[in-house]
Amino acid sequence: MPEIVTLDVRPIIAGGEEPFAAIISAADALAEGQVLRILAPFRPVPLFRVMERRGFAWEETALGAPDWQVDFHIPEQRLSDGSAMEAAGWAAPSVTLDLTGLEPPQPMMRILATTETLEPGGVLFALLDREPVFLFPQLKERGHQWAGNHDADGTGYRLLVRHG
Structure with missing residues (x-):
């Protein structure tokens, strides 16, 4: 079972701030095999493309209106370095x-x-x-x-x- 690193961005957003920098920082700090779990007050669709470009795959789960859980991980079959x-x-x-x-x-x-x-x-x-x-x-x-x-x-x- 992979280790899950959880980042709850709901308080950040409720405070009127943008959580993007915190998400990217948490993703960059992941060790091999870890999963970044984001808890958000909406389905973070714009984040999916950004994380995909960084080599991540994800699974999303509706937690009940309006909250969402998204688990980002690096797939085992990573693209070779230099891949588009x-x-x-x-x-x-x-x-x-x-x-x-x-x-x-x-x-x-x-x-x-x-x-x-x-x-x-x-x-x-x-x-x-x-x-x-x-x-x-x-x-x-x-x-x-x-x-x-x-x-x-x-x-x-x-x-x-x-x-x-």
Whole structure:
């Protein structure tokens, strides 16, 4: 059972203050595996997108009008460092590449070549055997965004690339 760190923002809001700084400070102070529980006098919808960009997932519970409980946590399958946090809002991939079984640099070359054929904003999805760490600087240099993570059993890597 994860340790829960509770921040009740109801008194802060009742006092006429903005709780955003306190929430971000509490989120930044979380240790691995901890959950940040926010108690609020309303469903804090604007906070969801901010926390999502910071790598958090959440579960929300109505406590009875008007109070809400929202538990923020870092998912076990975190995106790799450098991933675009806004990837959840990208268009569905128009191209899927299964690059498993290919030796480097073939996966990188195919991803770069395919990305260049996409319209701006177009997205490709690739399955790989390993995290393509040498690809990421190449994508950045070309103005593209990416988001990736290891699959649940750790045997492969999933990658989204968005044409910049």
